[in-house]
Amino acid sequence: MDNSSRSKSRRAFVAGLSSAGALAALGALPRALAARVGGTASLGLAELPDGTLAEQVLYALPGKVPLIKKTYRPPNFETPVEYFRTPITPNKAFFVRWHLAGIPQISARDWVLSIGGDAAEREVKFTLAQLKREFKPAQVTAVNQCSGNRRGLFEPHVPGVEWGVGAMGNAVWRGVRLNDVLAKAGVKAGALEVVLNGADHAPLDKTPDFVKSLPLDVALRDEVLIAFEMNGEPLPHWNGFPARLVVPGWTGTYWVKQLSTVNVTSQPEKNFWMSTAYRLPRGKFKTPTFASQLYAPNEPITTMVVNSLVTSLKSGDQVARGKPIEVKGIAFDGGAGIDRVEISTDFGASWTRARLGRDLGRYSFREFSLSVPARERGSIVVMARATSSSGEAQVGELIHNPAGYHHNVIQRIYVEVV
Amino acid sequence: MRIIVAIAAVAVAASAAAQESKVVLKEGAGRDKAMQCLACHSLDYIQMNSRFMDKAGWTASINKMINAFAAPIPKADVDSIAGYLAEQYGKPAQR
Numbered sequence: 001m002d003n004s005s006r007s008k009s010r011r012a013f014v015a016g017l018s019s020a021g022a023l024a025a026l027g028a029l030p031r032a033l034a035a036r037v038g039g040t041a042s043l044g045l046a047e048l049p050d051g052t053l054a055e056q057v058l059y060a061l062p063g064k065v066p067l068i069k070k071t072y073r074p075p076n077f078e079t080p081v082e083y084f085r086t087p088i089t090p091n092k093a094f095f096v097r098w099h100l101a102g103i104p105q106i107s108a109r110d111w112v113l114s115i116g117g118d119a120a121e122r123e124v125k126f127t128l129a130q131l132k133r134e135f136k137p138a139q140v141t142a143v144n145q146c147s148g149n150r151r152g153l154f155e156p157h158v159p160g161v162e163w164g165v166g167a168m169g170n171a172v173w174r175g176v177r178l179n180d181v182l183a184k185a186g187v188k189a190g191a192l193e194v195v196l197n198g199a200d201h202a203p204l205d206k207t208p209d210f211v212k213s214l215p216l217d218v219a220l221r222d223e224v225l226i227a228f229e230m231n232g233e234p235l236p237h238w239n240g241f242p243a244r245l246v247v248p249g250w251t252g253t254y255w256v257k258q259l260s261t262v263n264v265t266s267q268p269e270k271n272f273w274m275s276t277a278y279r280l281p282r283g284k285f286k287t288p289t290f291a292s293q294l295y296a297p298n299e300p301i302t303t304m305v306v307n308s309l310v311t312s313l314k315s316g317d318q319v320a321r322g323k324p325i326e327v328k329g330i331a332f333d334g335g336a337g338i339d340r341v342e343i344s345t346d347f348g349a350s351w352t353r354a355r356l357g358r359d360l361g362r363y364s365f366r367e368f369s370l371s372v373p374a375r376e377r378g379s380i381v382v383m384a385r386a387t388s389s390s391g392e393a394q395v396g397e398l399i400h401n402p403a404g405y406h407h408n409v410i411q412r413i414y415v416e417v418v
Numbered sequence: 419m420r421i422i423v424a425i426a427a428v429a430v431a432a433s434a435a436a437q438e439s440k441v442v443l444k445e446g447a448g449r450d451k452a453m454q455c456l457a458c459h460s461l462d463y464i465q466m467n468s469r470f471m472d473k474a475g476w477t478a479s480i481n482k483m484i485n486a487f488a489a490p491i492p493k494a495d496v497d498s499i500a501g502y503l504a505e506q507y508g509k510p511a512q513r
């Protein structure tokens with residue numbers, strides 16, 4: 001079946017479930033509960049905008065397996081759901097996200113990282129070989145997720161890259177600690193932020209360069225790395241070769257790729273990518289605030305919200321009556337770690353704890369699995385809800401925001417027992 | 419499934435630039451002016467963001483490209499580009 005007819009049949013299926021007849025078949029459920037939300041599918045989620053479904057195809061960038069193409073230039077490619085059936089996302093399947101179309105091919109030999117800024121004692125430069133030789137190696141397993149992952153599922157839709165569920169991945173990142181490198185430059189008493197720039201650039205000179213900043217205290221944390229390895233291999237070009245920043249718990253926007261300059265500054269960074277983009281209505285989410293960036297009515301996005309993804313089922317799947325339904329997937333959050341994942345097949349009236357997989361660290365994907373009975377023919381709606389160790393749980397209803405960030409609505413996957 | 423596999427096979431052989439050139443905007447008044455978007459990004463950005471914006475939404479998007487990203491689109495072209503995008507890629511009219 002081709003892409004558009006698949007999406008049409010899925011759309012028809014989901015729409016059918018929302019109709020009064022199907023609701024009656026499911027029991028007397030409130031209409032709001034039966035709304036379509038994040039039914040996992042392999043390529044086209046029925047909730048995505050029509051134009052997104054019509055345009056996206058599988059396409060392999062050099063060195064990558066076929067990924068879901070959102071845009072060619074700059075390249076934005078999402079990881080298909082099947083690659084989330086293991087807790088570590090393979091490099092070749094890891095999602096690709098760039099803001100600006102100028103992405104240089106950098107040779108490991110020529111690359112130089114410059115450290116400086118008005119709140120640094122001195123300017124220092126390191127080659128890749130020097131970084132590897134002169135600093136203690138450090139490693140962390142952490143989820144890298146685009147702030148706008150699942151934006152395409154927003155209702156009403158908001159403009160942007162219309163991601164499904166795959167603008168994320170989990171990897172073992174290896175490199176050196178940013179704080180060790182900053183110590184060589186010397187951080188002055190008045191330091192406020194650490195400003196990060198990569199080698200990527202816009203086709204037009206006047207377009208704001210993609211530059212991000214972090215609060216000094218976050219930048220100095222031991223788990224924040226300048227990483228040059230991902231899952232035991234050099235970073236793929238598309239994921240920031242030769243080195244990128246790794247900020248466990250924080251959304252992908254801060255994980256600057258092809259890192260070239262790190263500046264310690266005494267003033268807040270106010271370029272477009274900090275002052276205007278990647279911002280949330282103030283106080284709408286319970287994530288940490290970025291104190292030096294509160295000069296506008298909104299605030300920067302910071303850490304990820306708790307989330308989960310069912311990888312063993314997608315809406316429209318048919319399962320055999322009498323056989324248990326295997327509900328499997330992954331869960332993660334902004335760094336507290338996953339406390340539990342619960343499954344419901346009665347629209348949230350009751351929840352059963354899933355079994356959690358091996359703990360790979362509080363910043364990592366955590367696998368979960370549960371078998372649920374399928375005793376009677378008809379539709380079953382499978383829901384999975386993750387709760388972090390700090391007590392944060394996925395939300396039942398979308399917290400809408402203009403730029404389409406932090407979508408962590410509990411999925412509802414419609415399965416047909418036949 | 420067959421078509422998806424075929425697309426993937428072709429994709430491996432061709433470059434992303436060749437793929438991008440296959441993204442074609444629909445015919446319609448204002449299409450030529452809308453081609454200015456190519457200066458910075460592929461045209462699939464337009465299709466991807468359809469069909470949920472009205473003319474005001476597309477106007478806001480174009481103005482963001484001009485004001486935030488310094489796109490060299492003459493102010494005089496904004497209305498005709500927005501009109502084209504609303505017509506070809508806009509929210510379907512309310513029934």
